[in-house]
Amino acid sequence: MYFVSELFHWDNPSIDFCSSTVTGSDITSVGSSKISDSGFVDKQVDIKNAEVNVGGECVESQKSSLSSVSYCNGADGNEASFRSFCPSKPHKGNDRRWDAIQCVQARDGELSLGHFRLLKKLGFGDIGSVYLAELRSMGCLFAMKVMDKGMLVSRKKVVRAQTERDILGLLDHPFLPTLYSHFETEKFSCLLMEFCSGGDLHLLRQRQPGKHFSEQAARFYASEVLLALEYLHMMGVVYRDLKPENVLVREDGHIMLSDFDLSLRCYVSPTLVASSDGPACTISSYCIQPSCIDPACKLPVCAEPSCFQPSCFKPRLFNPKALKVRGEKTTLASLDSLPVLVAEPTAARSMSFVGTHEYLAPEIIRGDGHGSAVDWWTFGIFLYELLHGRTPFKGNGNRETLFNVVGQPLKFPEGSAISFAAKDLIRGLLAKDLRKD
Secondary structure, three states: OOOHHHHOOOOOOOOOHHHOOOOOOOOOOOOOOEEEOOOOEOOOOOOOOOOEEEEOOOOOOOOOEEEOOOOOOOOOOOOOOOOOOOOOOHHHOOOHHHHHHHHHHHHHOOOOHHHEEEEEEEEEOOOOEEEEEEEOOOOOEEEEEEEEHHHHHHOOOHHHHHHHHHHHHHOOOOOOOOEEEEEEOOOEEEEEEOOOOOOEHHHHHHOOHHHOOOHHHHHHHHHHHHHHHHHHHHOOEEOOOOOHHHEEEOOOOOEEEOOOOOOEEOOOOOEEEEOOOOOOOOOOOOOOOHHHEOOOOOOEOOOOHHHOOOOOOOOOOOOHHHHHHOOOHHHHHHHHOOOEEEOOOOOOOEOOOOEEHHHOOHHHHHOOOEOOHHHHHHHHHHHHHHHHOOOOOOOOOHHHHHHHHHHOOOOOOOOOOOOHHHHHHHHHHOOOOHHHO
16 A cells, blocks of 8 residues: 655746646537447447537547456445435535526426537547537536437446446545436436536647656646545545546646546445644645636746645655755654554455556456555556556567566666656556556
């Protein structure tokens, strides 16, 4: 188990994001094409019975994903679904889209496809297609995931679709999607979610010099993904599909994880394992308020370096002598006395073979069974790709890639300019034998 939030500290927190702009017109895929255990490649949903006006091309991921049936110790596969309605979320309390939906429901009753105009196909995944949808007469934009119920039944994907809906209904976090509503028609099951106009990190990375992010930009995005993963684990959700294609960029430059159809629901019991009378660890200096956003850059820009980095992050491998030399011994000692919340779903166990080849953890490939630790492995791969423009174990084909993940050591490109702290973090996340750490 990694206490990742304690590891995430790099030396220079100042950022110039203006060199990495995101244009709001770049609407890209919010899902990836996946290959299931039965060999089917996702087919596009045909909405013949709905009034549709769809233009433009969808952008597909070039990385294939694998999926098969999942199970978790202590979880009943036939467990009754959670509440299907979607009450207003606290962090979205001022979102006018809630009011618009409630207004339409009060006027017409249940939502239907007829209430929406489908403007553009954004992408498609293993169990459905995603459209940019406008709520008629209200002008509000949403991302609508449309799933063919007949296809779900024939391909035995009903449980996966239900799991994704249940998970989305649980979430209330700034870096995770908001599920505004769910409705059914005779043929389709529809999820109404938040629309991100900034595209995804995969395409944004392709537009950077050298096709990789600067260390400062990578740290910003990775920090937000880290917070989202920690929240998911605290809620008993193992994500299992982290990759740049699934990290969307909002209009204000902050991120949103997407695509939860491979996620695993598990029991979790958050525990406070240490406490003291010392000062509470706060992240009040971690500014994610709109006042920090430079509209010209589309990416968060803060006036103060402390606005970017939580003060409670610290490096991982420095020995006491090095800490004394750096003048950090006292600071880190005080951090060690702070309360530690363990919120990992440690009881989670699945034997399924899911994920994207380049991101698969060794235990998944070996068939040993896996739990929430696979999210931290994929987080390491994700961070490596942001910084270097490629994943560390990619081979000439899927078979060679899987062999490299299990059998080849982690290597950084010759002449890599990233800092020691960044390399140290990636090494810790991609440790293949946890007994060594």
